[in-house]
Amino acid sequence: MYTEDDFIMINALQHYIFCPRQCGLIHIDDVWQDNLFTVRGKILHEKVDTDTYETRGDVKTVRGLRIHSYKYGLVGKCDVVEFKETVKGKEIMPVEFKAGEPKEDISDKAQLCAQVLCLEEMLRTYIKKAAFYYGKIKRRNYVDIDDKLREQTITIINEVRSIISSRKVPTVGYSNKCKNCSLIHICQPKAINKTYVQKYINELYSI
Numbered sequence: 001m002y003t004e005d006d007f008i009m010i011n012a013l014q015h016y017i018f019c020p021r022q023c024g025l026i027h028i029d030d031v032w033q034d035n036l037f038t039v040r041g042k043i044l045h046e047k048v049d050t051d052t053y054e055t056r057g058d059v060k061t062v063r064g065l066r067i068h069s070y071k072y073g074l075v076g077k078c079d080v081v082e083f084k085e086t087v088k089g090k091e092i093m094p095v096e097f098k099a100g101e102p103k104e105d106i107s108d109k110a111q112l113c114a115q116v117l118c119l120e121e122m123l124r125t126y127i128k129k130a131a132f133y134y135g136k137i138k139r140r141n142y143v144d145i146d147d148k149l150r151e152q153t154i155t156i157i158n159e160v161r162s163i164i165s166s167r168k169v170p171t172v173g174y175s176n177k178c179k180n181c182s183l184i185h186i187c188q189p190k191a192i193n194k195t196y197v198q199k200y201i202n203e204l205y206s207i
Contacts, residue, residue, distance in 0.1 A: 002073030010076030010114045016160045017107035024169030058085045067118035094130045101136040113153040
C-alpha cells in the first residue's frame with residue numbers, strides 16, 4: 001500500500017509509453033509545452049471535465065470524477081463514469097475522451113485500465129469493460145479489461161514509479177515520433193543522439 005505522498009499521475013503512464021524521457025521531463029522536471037495535438041486534447045477535455053452529473057433513464061453519468069488507488073499508488077481523474085442499473089446489479093464504465101483516433105500502441109488502453117484499477121478499489125467492484133470516445137472518428141471504442149491488459153498496466157506502473165523515484169530523467173535518442181512531441185525543443189533529442197551529433201560535427205567542419 002502506498003501513501004498519498006507516493007502517488008503518481010495516471011497520465012504519466014501514457015507519457016512513459018510514448019517516450020520515457022518525455023515522462024521524466026514532465027513528472028520529474030515539471031516541464032510542459034503545448035502544441036497542436038495537446039491543445040486539441042485540452043479543448044475536448046474542457047467540455048467534459050465539469051465535475052457534474054446527470055441521470056438519463058437507468059444511466060447516471062458523472063463527469064470529472066477524481067480517482068485514486070492506495071494499492072497501486074495512483075491518482076487522476078476520469079472524464080466520464082457511467083453507472084447503469086441492470087437486472088444483474090450496477091454496471092460501472094469509465095469513458096475516456098480523446099481528440100484523435102485509436103492508437104496502435106497500448107498507451108491509451110493502459111491509461112484506461114489504470115482508471116479501472118482505481119475505480120475497482122474505491123467502489124469495491126469489478127469492471128470488465130471500459131470505453132474511449134475518439135473525436136476524430138466520432139464514436140466509442142470499447143476495451144475489454146482482461147488479465148493481459150491488467151498485467152501490462154501494472155508492469156508499466158512499476159516502471160514509471162522507478163523512473164520518478166530515481167529523480168533522473170532518462171536519456172533517449174531521436175526517433176520519428178519526436179516530431180509530434182510538444183517538448184522537442186526542450187528535450188533536444190538530436191543533441192542526445194551521438195549519431196546526429198557526429199553528423200553535425202562532420203558537416204560543420206566538412207569532415
